[in-house]
Amino acid sequence: MSDTIRLTAAQAMVRWLSMQMTEDGDRVIDGVWAIFGHGNVAGLGEALHGIGDALPTWRGQNEQTMAHAAIAFAKGHGRRRAQAVTASIGPGSTNMVTAAALAHVNRLPVLFLAGDVFASRRPDPVLQQVESFGDGTISANDCFRPVVRYFDRITRPEHLLTALPRALRVMTDPADCGPVCLSFCQDVQAEAHDWPQAFFAPRIWHIRRPAPDAAELARAVDLIRAAKAPVIVCGGGVIHSGAEAALADVATRHAIPVIETQAGKSALAQAHPMNFGAAGVDGSAAANAAARAADLVIAVGTRLQDFTTGSRTLFEATVLAINVQPYDAAKHGAVSLVADARVALEALTGALGDLRFSPDAQARAAWLTAVDAHCAAPGGQGLPTDAQVIGAVQRAAPEGIALCAAGTMPGALKLLWQASQGGYHMEYGYSCMGYEIAGAMGLALALPDRQVLCFVGDGSYMMANSELATAVMRRIPFTVILTDNRGYGCINRLQAQTGGAPFNNMYVDCRVEAQPRIDFVAHAASMGAHAVKAADIPALEAEVAAARDRAMPTVIVIETTARPGPGDGLEGAGHFWDVAVPQVGATDILQQAYARYLADITRQTLIN
Numbered sequence: 001m002s003d004t005i006r007l008t009a010a011q012a013m014v015r016w017l018s019m020q021m022t023e024d025g026d027r028v029i030d031g032v033w034a035i036f037g038h039g040n041v042a043g044l045g046e047a048l049h050g051i052g053d054a055l056p057t058w059r060g061q062n063e064q065t066m067a068h069a070a071i072a073f074a075k076g077h078g079r080r081r082a083q084a085v086t087a088s089i090g091p092g093s094t095n096m097v098t099a100a101a102l103a104h105v106n107r108l109p110v111l112f113l114a115g116d117v118f119a120s121r122r123p124d125p126v127l128q129q130v131e132s133f134g135d136g137t138i139s140a141n142d143c144f145r146p147v148v149r150y151f152d153r154i155t156r157p158e159h160l161l162t163a164l165p166r167a168l169r170v171m172t173d174p175a176d177c178g179p180v181c182l183s184f185c186q187d188v189q190a191e192a193h194d195w196p197q198a199f200f201a202p203r204i205w206h207i208r209r210p211a212p213d214a215a216e217l218a219r220a221v222d223l224i225r226a227a228k229a230p231v232i233v234c235g236g237g238v239i240h241s242g243a244e245a246a247l248a249d250v251a252t253r254h255a256i257p258v259i260e261t262q263a264g265k266s267a268l269a270q271a272h273p274m275n276f277g278a279a280g281v282d283g284s285a286a287a288n289a290a291a292r293a294a295d296l297v298i299a300v301g302t303r304l305q306d307f308t309t310g311s312r313t314l315f316e317a318t319v320l321a322i323n324v325q326p327y328d329a330a331k332h333g334a335v336s337l338v339a340d341a342r343v344a345l346e347a348l349t350g351a352l353g354d355l356r357f358s359p360d361a362q363a364r365a366a367w368l369t370a371v372d373a374h375c376a377a378p379g380g381q382g383l384p385t386d387a388q389v390i391g392a393v394q395r396a397a398p399e400g401i402a403l404c405a406a407g408t409m410p411g412a413l414k415l416l417w418q419a420s421q422g423g424y425h426m427e428y429g430y431s432c433m434g435y436e437i438a439g440a441m442g443l444a445l446a447l448p449d450r451q452v453l454c455f456v457g458d459g460s461y462m463m464a465n466s467e468l469a470t471a472v473m474r475r476i477p478f479t480v481i482l483t484d485n486r487g488y489g490c491i492n493r494l495q496a497q498t499g500g501a502p503f504n505n506m507y508v509d510c511r512v513e514a515q516p517r518i519d520f521v522a523h524a525a526s527m528g529a530h531a532v533k534a535a536d537i538p539a540l541e542a543e544v545a546a547a548r549d550r551a552m553p554t555v556i557v558i559e560t561t562a563r564p565g566p567g568d569g570l571e572g573a574g575h576f577w578d579v580a581v582p583q584v585g586a587t588d589i590l591q592q593a594y595a596r597y598l599a600d601i602t603r604q605t606l607i608n
Helices: 009-018 041-054 063-076 097-106 140-147 157-171 214-226 236-241 244-254 285-293 341-352 361-374 386-396 409-416 435-446 458-463 467-474 489-497 520-526 537-547 588-601
Strands: 004-008 029-034 057-059 082-087 111-116 150-154 180-185 192-196 230-234 258-260 275-278 296-300 318-323 335-338 401-404 424-426 452-457 479-484 530-533 554-559
Touching (some): 004 009, 009 029, 009 041, 009 157, 009 180, 029 063, 063 082, 063 424, 063 467, 097 140, 111 140, 140 150, 140 180, 150 157, 157 180, 157 192, 214 318, 275 409, 285 361, 296 341, 361 409, 386 409, 386 452, 401 409, 409 424, 409 452, 435 452, 435 458, 435 479, 452 458, 458 479, 479 520, 479 537, 520 530, 520 554, 537 554
Parallel strands (some): 029 057, 082 111, 230 258, 258 275, 296 318, 318 335, 479 554, 530 554
Antiparallel strands (some): 004 192
16 A cells, blocks of 8 residues: 555645544534635635535635634634635735734634645736735735734645644644634645655644643732732633633632623623623723722733723732733733633632632622613613613523624623623624624534624624625524614714714715615615514514524614713723824814823823
């Protein structure tokens, strides 16, 4: 028997990917989203057709949104499984760059298989080739370099022998995890090579759990023992580590309040008595009060983004940063504990014994009472607020997963959605408009037993909605709550808060000849979705409940007011966010906004 097999580079790639397994016996790469063009149809297209269900291929409508679906799938699986996305040369590949940045910021694994120019340069310049006048080695795919964890250009078939294992190493490494781009020259995809049979042997990828350094752990224990009022900031790393139970144990045993980032929300159910809610700019009164009073901030698995820290004005205490990535563990002048979140939390509670603190339970209870009132069904006339929409969906689907990405709704959901464990999925690291519909599809693929509740504004819906057709074709059910406030309501509010005049955000403030009358119900129905318009909050509740058992996507449209923001009318909600205000301007409103801004930035802590 020969110890080699002759395959094209593309055939070898897909065969190798089909043999990479998780510890649970699933493929690491679940399958491949594909839109074909001349840069990948002959090579990868032929190979994917040949391998069939051993590595399934799915067709989407847009390269960026296919990648968004893959990102949501990976997040839904706690980074333990991923998907690949392939596109042709030129615009097909560069369409994926935004999604690559989204995955990079959120530390999520996606394999981008981007078609590239001819390695041989025979037909130079090939159709859709971007030429550099000063560097013959550059192609459009070099745009991926700053937004992926690993980049490799495959200009010879045998490059795959090293590139593929490196790609999976990155995607399964808890510290380096993120997107990978293999820029695959189109002629090389079709080139044959004699491959070692051993290269295609099945392999199981084990995800390591780094234990803490003994000295770092001892310092962390001493800090916690010396504290009077610590607080835990729960980041997405808790969920990626599968450390939810360990977090609950630490919080319960030692009575330490937990406050949440966007990525960490739902690691601890809102019903847990130590869950004080959202932290920071879009934070709760209880959480932010606990943060301001804290003499030790225990940041677990978080990047400490500006929304969490109130642009460096919320935390005045020492930060103890528990993170598997040393880069993140050293932020804000923190005392670092570099380790897997679950291992670190288990080690800490083992060392702390019966130590307990005394958080303000009344503040938490008062906050939740205020949330219930804020989200209650409206009693009078007029359009509902985002808070009232959230309340309706919460009542109709309390165990559902709330998903969102951009606009006002992410802040409102972080503040008001009372999540069950695992009941929250927010893309707010990159806050990418257009993630929502595709993300809901990917999450529904990852977690088919949960009701996925996709909150999307009319602005984001208009930006990227085409994967709704894909979900209909594949019969992937999820529920879309489309809030129509007739423009970019979130940025309109920010524009006003920073002293600006209403301009170019709401349709009424845009330079248009006629105000649009967009029939979102008809639009969604034209793609095959079950689409309805809810006239009011009771109708919304009924439609969300009815969608639960529907074996296809449901789109529920409801008109909302453009004016109130996430915490408007909710006492104690929110915190400062640093958005630069013009230093000079003609209006009194702008000058007043700048005076407020100057007062706020004096409170910033700039230690890095």
